[in-house]
Amino acid sequence: MNHSNKSNRSSASAWRYLRIYAALWKNSVSREMSFKANFLLWIVVELLWFGLQLGFVGVLYLHTDHIGTWTKWQVVMLIGASHLIQQIFQAFFLLNCTNLSELVRTGKLDFLLLLPVNTRFVVSLRQVDLGAFFNSLSALAIMIYAAWQMRLVPTVLQVAGFFILCLAGVFIHYSLMFLLASISFWTVRAQGIVWGYYNLFQIARMPDEAFQNGLFKAFFTFAIPMLLVSNVPVRLLVNKFSPRYLLLLLAMSVVCFVISEFGWRASVRRYTSASS
Amino acid sequence: MKKYWHVINVGIQNNLTYRFNFLARTLFGFIPLVAILYLWRTIYSGKGQGSEIGTYTLSQMISYYLVVTIVDALTAVNEDDWQIAADIKDGNISQFLLKPIDYLAYRLCLFLSGRITYLAVAVIPLALFILSLRQYLVLPSDGLTMGLFLISILLTALLQFFVSYAMAMLAFWVLEVSTFIFILFAFEYIASGHMFPLDILPRGLAQALFFTPFPYQLYFPVSIYVGKVSGADLTRGLLVQAGWVAASYALARLMWQRGIKKYSAVGG
Numbered sequence: 354m355n356h357s358n359k360s361n362r363s364s365a366s367a368w369r370y371l372r373i374y375a376a377l378w379k380n381s382v383s384r385e386m387s388f389k390a391n392f393l394l395w396i397v398v399e400l401l402w403f404g405l406q407l408g409f410v411g412v413l414y415l416h417t418d419h420i421g422t423w424t425k426w427q428v429v430m431l432i433g434a435s436h437l438i439q440q441i442f443q444a445f446f447l448l449n450c451t452n453l454s455e456l457v458r459t460g461k462l463d464f465l466l467l468l469p470v471n472t473r474f475v476v477s478l479r480q481v482d483l484g485a486f487f488n489s490l491s492a493l494a495i496m497i498y499a500a501w502q503m504r505l506v507p508t509v510l511q512v513a514g515f516f517i518l519c520l521a522g523v524f525i526h527y528s529l530m531f532l533l534a535s536i537s538f539w540t541v542r543a544q545g546i547v548w549g550y551y552n553l554f555q556i557a558r559m560p561d562e563a564f565q566n567g568l569f570k571a572f573f574t575f576a577i578p579m580l581l582v583s584n585v586p587v588r589l590l591v592n593k594f595s596p597r598y599l600l601l602l603l604a605m606s607v608v609c610f611v612i613s614e615f616g617w618r619a620s621v622r623r624y625t626s627a628s629s
Numbered sequence: 630m631k632k633y634w635h636v637i638n639v640g641i642q643n644n645l646t647y648r649f650n651f652l653a654r655t656l657f658g659f660i661p662l663v664a665i666l667y668l669w670r671t672i673y674s675g676k677g678q679g680s681e682i683g684t685y686t687l688s689q690m691i692s693y694y695l696v697v698t699i700v701d702a703l704t705a706v707n708e709d710d711w712q713i714a715a716d717i718k719d720g721n722i723s724q725f726l727l728k729p730i731d732y733l734a735y736r737l738c739l740f741l742s743g744r745i746t747y748l749a750v751a752v753i754p755l756a757l758f759i760l761s762l763r764q765y766l767v768l769p770s771d772g773l774t775m776g777l778f779l780i781s782i783l784l785t786a787l788l789q790f791f792v793s794y795a796m797a798m799l800a801f802w803v804l805e806v807s808t809f810i811f812i813l814f815a816f817e818y819i820a821s822g823h824m825f826p827l828d829i830l831p832r833g834l835a836q837a838l839f840f841t842p843f844p845y846q847l848y849f850p851v852s853i854y855v856g857k858v859s860g861a862d863l864t865r866g867l868l869v870q871a872g873w874v875a876a877s878y879a880l881a882r883l884m885w886q887r888g889i890k891k892y893s894a895v896g897g
Contacts, residue, residue: 394808401815409824416682416829417672549653555661563668 373470374478381481392484399440399488406432406558407495421562426502427591428560433496434590435558435583437489438519442526444485449477450530454537462624473617477531500590507590515586518599521606522557522582528609529553529577531617538620557583578605632730633738640742648750655702655751659758662698666691683829689855691765693826696851699759701823702751704786704847706793709740713797714806717888726889733794733881740790769854777863781850784870788846791877798881801888822848828857842877845870 385392410432414425423431453476456462465475500507507515530550556579564570564580573579578601585602588594644651673680673687680686685693713736716722725732759766769775796813800806818824820843827835827848838844849866852858858866 388805391805391808394805394812398808398811398815401812405815405819405824408819412825412830413668413672415831417675419675420668420671421675549657552657552660556664559664559668563671564664565667565671569663569667 370470370474373475377479378481382483384480385483396484396487399484400491403432403436403488403491403495406436420560422593423560423562424503426499427587427593429499429502430496430591431560431583431587432558433492433499434515434519434587435554437492437496438522438526438557438583438586439554440485440489440492441519442523442530444482444489445523446477446527446530447485448480448482450527450534452480453531453534457537457624466621472621473614477527503591505591511590514599515590518586518589518602519583521602522586524606525578525582525602525609528606528613532609532613535613535616535620538624553577553579556580560584574601575605578602578609581605633734636730636735636738637742637745640739641746644743644746648746651747651750652754655754658698659754662694666694683826684857685826685829688765690826691762692767693851693855695759695762695766696854697823697847698755700782700785700847700850700854702748702755703744703782704789706740706789707743707747709736709743709790710793710797710810711807712739713794714800714810717797717800717892718804722892726893733885736794737790740786744786770856774853774856774859777867778850778853781853781867781870784867784874785846785850787874788842788870788877791874791881792842792846795877795881795884798884798888801884801891817843817846820844821846822851826852826857828852842873845873 407429410425410428413420414428418424420428456465456476462476466472468475533549556573559580561570561574561580561584564573570580574581581598581602585598589599669690670687673682673690676682682690722732725735769778792813793810796810797806799809803809820827820838820841822844827838827844830838845866849858849870853863853866
């Protein structure tokens with residue numbers, strides 16, 4: 354009896370969070386639609402930078418026909434997947450992570466701390482970046498084109514696995530970025546953090562075999578797993594797959610989340626004590 | 630003249646507040662740089678010993694990116710364009726219409742002080758990084774080349790600044806300039822030689838790019854340093870670069886005048 358009561362309560366609270374999230378969505382939509390031209394221009398900006406990355410691959414493969422074992426269209430697939438993961442991350446989390454320092458600086462966080470919901474939930478999901486959904490479609494289109502160029506027809510299982518691994522990648526990006534943003538409790542300026550994040554993304558786009566074994570590769574595989582987030586899902590799709598790395602990616606997404614939760618709690622504790 | 634010294638001085642002190650930010654930016658900036666050097670090394674080793682890409686051997690390629698990093702540290706516009714746009718949007722420029730100080734000169738001083746502070750913070754990590762790869766970095770063959778390289782860097786800095794300034798003037802007409810700044814930045818990033826040396830592009834494309842100002846925003850001084858351009862080509866290049874500086878300066882002034890007309894008309 355006690356048990357069923359508990360599960361009832363947790364489903365009620367999940368339902369409540371879902372309703373809160375729906376309200377946040379509605380808010381974001383009306384905000385974005387009030388600046389339509391700007392909304393479209395941001396999509397152009399993202400398309401341009403995506404095109405630029407693809408252009409770079411094009412230039413590289415004018416001069417070589419393989420990077421390690423990666424062929425041209427496999428790398429195009431990788432850039433597409435990396436863009437997809439980045440855009441999904443951006444759609445849900447990026448704005449909120451970069452806004453955190455603003456919340457700290459202006460003291461608006463006080464208000465969010467007082468709300469009767471999990472603070473990390475509101476802070477992380479307050480705003481939705483709708484343009485990013487359009488941009489993930491362009492990433493998917495490029496990936497499908499690359500598959501067609503390779504005459505690659507993945508199985509349903511591969512595709513499903515790919516999307517699950519992408520989600521793990523999104524989760525890693527979110528956890529790390531949130532952890533970085535929590536640093537703003539100590540030092541207030543956020544631009545450096547955003548900049549740092551973009552630099553990390555440039556590594557996620559690169560084929561893992563471009564790096565010889567060594568400190569750099571080990572660091573970005575085991576400490577900050579940038580070389581896993583998009584490489585592992587694409588390896589599954591293009592049949593370059595190794596189960597060891599699949600498990601590592603999944604494990605890392607859990608580890609990163611746990612660490613970011615610790616960082617967040619330590620930061621909030623500091624915030625409360627600083628303002629009182 | 631004294632008032633502008635004062636601006637530089639205050640600018641440096643202001644910027645020093647954000648020294649941690651500058652340092653973080655420098656250190657984070659090494660990550661993609663190291664990654665791209667690894668990428669090229671893998672590509673070269675896949676092609677076999679002593680192979681060349683375009684006219685570059687592996688060590689020349691590494692040298693190219695090192696010089697790009699140095700020139701970029703000396704000349705890149707940091708947040709000047711955002712700040713100028715914010716000044717316009719928030720109405721801060723009103724005071725400059727009353728004071729005997731020229732806004733463009735004022736911003737140029739701030740740009741200069743920004744570069745000085747950035748270098749002061751970045752010089753140690755940058756020097757360590759370059760020292761660790763010093764076997765790839767050779768000095769230009771003679772003093773004259775070095776001198777022309779320095780002149781070209783100065784022109785690059787001015788060109789970068791005037792282009793950003795002109796771009797930020799859009800804030801007189803549109804509410805949100807950041808999208809335009811990012812679009813321009815995308816073109817600058819690929820067409821100025823930031824991602825790869827422009828002469829590994831197909832010949833026609835590389836030549837077409839030289840009709841735009843972008844190569845003169847970074848690639849040109851770097852190519853002087855690594856010895857890819859010399860003699861009459863070098864002199865002609867410097868003249869073209871000076872021409873672009875003059876053109877961007879004229880554009881910056883023109884945009885300001887037009888903008889101010891509209892600004893006064895609205896703001897009253």
